[in-house]
Amino acid sequence: MPKAVFNGTVIAESDSVEEVEGTVYFPPDSLKSDFYRPTEHTTVCPWKGTANYYTLEVEGEVAENAAWIYRAPKSAAAKIADHVAFYPVVTIER
Numbered sequence: 001m002p003k004a005v006f007n008g009t010v011i012a013e014s015d016s017v018e019e020v021e022g023t024v025y026f027p028p029d030s031l032k033s034d035f036y037r038p039t040e041h042t043t044v045c046p047w048k049g050t051a052n053y054y055t056l057e058v059e060g061e062v063a064e065n066a067a068w069i070y071r072a073p074k075s076a077a078a079k080i081a082d083h084v085a086f087y088p089v090v091t092i093e094r
Helices: 075-080
Strands: 003-006 009-013 018-020 023-025 036-045 049-058 061-069 084-086 091-093
Touching: 003 061, 009 049, 018 075, 023 084, 036 061
Parallel strands: none
Antiparallel strands: 003 009, 003 091, 018 023, 036 049, 049 061, 061 084
């Protein structure tokens, strides 16, 4: 089962992840929400839409804007709606 690990702690885990362009997206019910803080940061992907970000914090270790989510993706990326992906500061274990 794929896991997202930050600072030695599993912050997401699911056997129903989606993969897009080599990036693993975890479904919303797989997130351990205590470790996520929404931020005001956004980016725009031409084919996926606008991404919103989370800062991660585990036992004092902080990673600003290290996770992102497409809440209302464009139709081509509909399968990753509300799923969360991570920058490489988070290790994806399979």
